[in-house]
Amino acid sequence: MGSSFSCCDSDKVNEGVPSSNDPSTWRIFTFKELHSATNGFSEDNKLGEGGFGSVFWGKTSDGLQIAVKQLKSMNSKAEMEFAVEVEVLGRVRHKNLLGLRGYCASAEQRLIVYDYMPNLSLLSHLHGQFAAEVQLDWKKRMKVAIGSAEGLL
Numbered sequence: 451m452g453s454s455f456s457c458c459d460s461d462k463v464n465e466g467v468p469s470s471n472d473p474s475t476w477r478i479f480t481f482k483e484l485h486s487a488t489n490g491f492s493e494d495n496k497l498g499e500g501g502f503g504s505v506f507w508g509k510t511s512d513g514l515q516i517a518v519k520q521l522k523s524m525n526s527k528a529e530m531e532f533a534v535e536v537e538v539l540g541r542v543r544h545k546n547l548l549g550l551r552g553y554c555a556s557a558e559q560r561l562i563v564y565d566y567m568p569n570l571s572l573l574s575h576l577h578g579q580f581a582a583e584v585q586l587d588w589k590k591r592m593k594v595a596i597g598s599a600e601g602l603l
């Protein structure tokens with residue numbers, strides 16, 4: 451959990467301090483940081499909306515592109531889902547799983563920070579607006595299915 455560091459020379463300079471561009475690390479963000487990274491959770495930055503709440507694109511002060519999920523409610527069910535997501539994704543690292551970058555738990559807000567995925571969802575490639583132009587043939591679909599299953603193991 452946020453504890454593996456690569457051994458390249460530049461990391462040796464900051465020995466023991468995880469680089470924000472190291473995909474194996476996560477940290478706690480302040481609300482102010484995420485507010486500024488997402489341009490105040492502006493509609494222009496909105497990537498989509500799911501069961502938990504809205505997801506916004508952002509860029510941290512050190513240039514890292516992130517997706518910030520803002521929980522829409524603060525009831526006990528949402529709190530539990532937030533805790534489980536952060537706990538599980540914080541422990542698991544896999545090339546086929548979305549990486550956790552961190553979270554923010556302030557008095558009134560619960561936010562989860564992920565790596566930004568620029569290529570949209572699989573759903574949009576299979577059935578959505580890009581289905582026609584991307585043309586996932588059966589060989590590629592099989593690869594996607596196997597890759598997804600590997601991420602679940």
Ligand SMILES: Nc1ncnc2c1ncn2[C@@H]1O[C@H](COP(=O)(O)OP(=O)(O)OP(=O)(O)O)[C@@H](O)[C@H]1O
Pocket residue numbers: 497498499500501502503504505517519548564565566567568570571
């Ligand atoms: N890391 C990310 N990078 C880029 N876009 C993202 C990212 N996470 C989410 N999104 C966008 O935000 C939308 C909502 O994501 P979210 O994870 O909240 O919901 P979901 O997975 O679609 O549904 P549910 O919350 O019900 O499981 C996604 O459909 C996607 O377009």
